[in-house]
Amino acid sequence: MKIFKDRNKELEMDIDLYLNSLQKGSNTFLEGVKSYLRDEVEQFNDRVKQITDEEREADEHLVNIKYVLFKYNLIPDLSADLLELMDSMDDINDAAKEVLLNLQVIKPNIDPSLIDDFGHIAKKSNKAVETLIKGVRLYLTEFRTVEDYITKTNLFESEVDTLLHNVKLKIFGGQIDCTFSEKLLLERFANELADLSDIAEKVASKLSVYKFKRSI
Amino acid sequence: MDFLVVGLFLSAGLFMGWSLGANDAANIFGTAVGTRMVSFRKAALICSVFVIIGAVSGGSGTSHTLGKLGAINALAGAFAVSASAAFTVMIMTKRGLPVSTSQAIVGAIIGWNVFAGLQTDTSVVIDIIQTWIFTPILAAIFAIIIYWIVKYTIEHTKIHVVKMDKYIRWGLIIAGAFGSYSLGANNIANVMGVFIKVSPFNDIVIGSVTFTGIQQLFLLGGIAIAVGVFTYSKKVMNTVGKSLFKISPINAFVVVLATAFVLFVFSSEGLYNFLTSRNLPALPLVPVSQSQAVVGAIMGIALIKGGRNIDLSKIGNISIGWVLTPLISMVFSYVALSILQNVFLQTVVG
Numbered sequence: 001m002k003i004f005k006d007r008n009k010e011l012e013m014d015i016d017l018y019l020n021s022l023q024k025g026s027n028t029f030l031e032g033v034k035s036y037l038r039d040e041v042e043q044f045n046d047r048v049k050q051i052t053d054e055e056r057e058a059d060e061h062l063v064n065i066k067y068v069l070f071k072y073n074l075i076p077d078l079s080a081d082l083l084e085l086m087d088s089m090d091d092i093n094d095a096a097k098e099v100l101l102n103l104q105v106i107k108p109n110i111d112p113s114l115i116d117d118f119g120h121i122a123k124k125s126n127k128a129v130e131t132l133i134k135g136v137r138l139y140l141t142e143f144r145t146v147e148d149y150i151t152k153t154n155l156f157e158s159e160v161d162t163l164l165h166n167v168k169l170k171i172f173g174g175q176i177d178c179t180f181s182e183k184l185l186l187e188r189f190a191n192e193l194a195d196l197s198d199i200a201e202k203v204a205s206k207l208s209v210y211k212f213k214r215s216i
Numbered sequence: 217m218d219f220l221v222v223g224l225f226l227s228a229g230l231f232m233g234w235s236l237g238a239n240d241a242a243n244i245f246g247t248a249v250g251t252r253m254v255s256f257r258k259a260a261l262i263c264s265v266f267v268i269i270g271a272v273s274g275g276s277g278t279s280h281t282l283g284k285l286g287a288i289n290a291l292a293g294a295f296a297v298s299a300s301a302a303f304t305v306m307i308m309t310k311r312g313l314p315v316s317t318s319q320a321i322v323g324a325i326i327g328w329n330v331f332a333g334l335q336t337d338t339s340v341v342i343d344i345i346q347t348w349i350f351t352p353i354l355a356a357i358f359a360i361i362i363y364w365i366v367k368y369t370i371e372h373t374k375i376h377v378v379k380m381d382k383y384i385r386w387g388l389i390i391a392g393a394f395g396s397y398s399l400g401a402n403n404i405a406n407v408m409g410v411f412i413k414v415s416p417f418n419d420i421v422i423g424s425v426t427f428t429g430i431q432q433l434f435l436l437g438g439i440a441i442a443v444g445v446f447t448y449s450k451k452v453m454n455t456v457g458k459s460l461f462k463i464s465p466i467n468a469f470v471v472v473l474a475t476a477f478v479l480f481v482f483s484s485e486g487l488y489n490f491l492t493s494r495n496l497p498a499l500p501l502v503p504v505s506q507s508q509a510v511v512g513a514i515m516g517i518a519l520i521k522g523g524r525n526i527d528l529s530k531i532g533n534i535s536i537g538w539v540l541t542p543l544i545s546m547v548f549s550y551v552a553l554s555i556l557q558n559v560f561l562q563t564v565v566g
Contacts, residue, residue, distance in 0.1 A: 006382075008381055075381040076251045077251065077466075082377070140378070141375070142374050143377075214377070
């Protein structure tokens with residue numbers, strides 16, 4: 001007779017798969033932005049489809065995580081933290097998908113002089129997310145080493161802020177020949193790219209608190 | 217003797233057993249059940265089975281010490297002693313005063329000695345009092361050691377938080393089973409110890425196995441504890457788990473294990489014989505207060521965490537219990553014996 005059905009294993013797997021989906025989503029976001037900036041329409045559309053699937057996949061895992069965690073009352077002392085953490089991370093995928101969908105619909109015209117800047121913002125935002133996900137994985141296993149990843153996430157976020165500021169200076173500095181409304185659209189696009197790192201930073205700050213609760 | 221009379225006289229012990237099951241099981245499984253790490257049914261079943269095993273197989277050591285304190289030789293006298301201890305526990309609990317069944321029964325036995333005009337062996341009393349004082353201290357020491365080991369393990373291994381949850385659940389069940397066994401072995405003396413000399417049961421021999429009268433008595437006491445666990449402990453467990461001691465499941469594991477070790481070292485004849493045969497100092501086999509061991513273990517954890525938020529009044533409460541409980545119980549016992557002898561014309565001293 002099995003005293004416990006192995007719900008713990010199910011939950012552990014779901015968390016792992018959820019984080020994988022987030023990681024994949026973030027990478028797809030970067031590749032999608034690159035494709036858009038290179039004007040590779042077919043690849044870009046593929047990425048949009050891919051990120052939509054990955055976001056759906058992540059949502060399914062998140063629902064499972066919530067169900068197993070509450071239904072079987074697993075990790076009662078940490079479940080609230082874990083759920084909050086997982087829920088906050090879902091915003092990353094939502095934001096990433098939103099960027100690609102907006103690009104597909106609005107199709108902002110990126111001035112060639114800004115392509116590298118936008119590319120860098122997307123890259124650093126992706127780095128922030130990637131580092132955060134590594135940190136979350138460590139929170140689940142070796143929580144004492146989480147701080148390094150929190151610091152790195154914050155570092156990437158501040159780099160993104162600097163890049164964002166520079167690109168805004170370029171957009172509104174008169175070097176680009178476009179209307180004010182087009183400039184606002186570019187600024188919005190740049191902000192959306194940077195949003196990912198902002199969300200990563202917010203989750204990282206939560207993680208730095210939750211880390212203490214992991215300690216007995 | 218008439219079955220009904222025997223039942224009536226044993227009822228005081230059975231009531232003690234019931235109240236022990238209702239209250240002390242909560243100290244073992246309270247946090248686990250309160251936080252829903254372990255279901256009540258599972259906790260109650262494990263607790264009952266292991267309390268009975270502990271009582272039947274390991275209860276003789278502490279009962280022997282109580283026998284040395286006062287060899288009660290009349291069933292009515294044993295009833296009065298047991299009922300007085302139970303009454304003391306009830307009154308003090310109702311008034312919110314710190315109380316322990318172990319301390320109540322010791323006071324009641326001394327009351328019987330006084331009533332019977334017998335000298336109380338002061339060396340046994342000193343041994344018992346030392347044990348009471350040592351119980352929370354030893355529990356704190358055990359808790360600190362176990363806490364260190366658990367903390368080191370958690371911090372230096374890469375166990376996934378979800379897997380850890382599974383291990384903690386198992387840990388709580390194993391520690392709970394051990395705690396229940398130790399509770400049965402240590403505290404059955406409080407429940408049935410005073411009836412040993414007047415046990416109405418005869419030995420039962422099945423093949424090469426002898427089920428002694430004392431073991432039957434302890435089985436009955438164990439069953440009374442189990443009934444207490446099943447009928448009333450759920451409420452207490454939920455109170456302990458959710459409001460009184462808000463400790464994490466990991467710390468609950470540390471507390472339960474430390475408490476179980478304390479009760480074990482004060483009740484294990486095997487350990488006692490092992491140490492004395494090698495001329496090593498051994499702890500006396502004395503029924504101790506599980507609740508005070510729990511408080512000691514929690515204080516141990518609080519100390520290692522920096523000693524902040526330690527409620528020193530708890531230590532004061534324990535000390536009051538050491539003095540007040542046996543005194544009140546002694547007086548009740550003396551009065552009950554007088555009434556039984558003079559009003560109901562029962563033989564209370566053989």
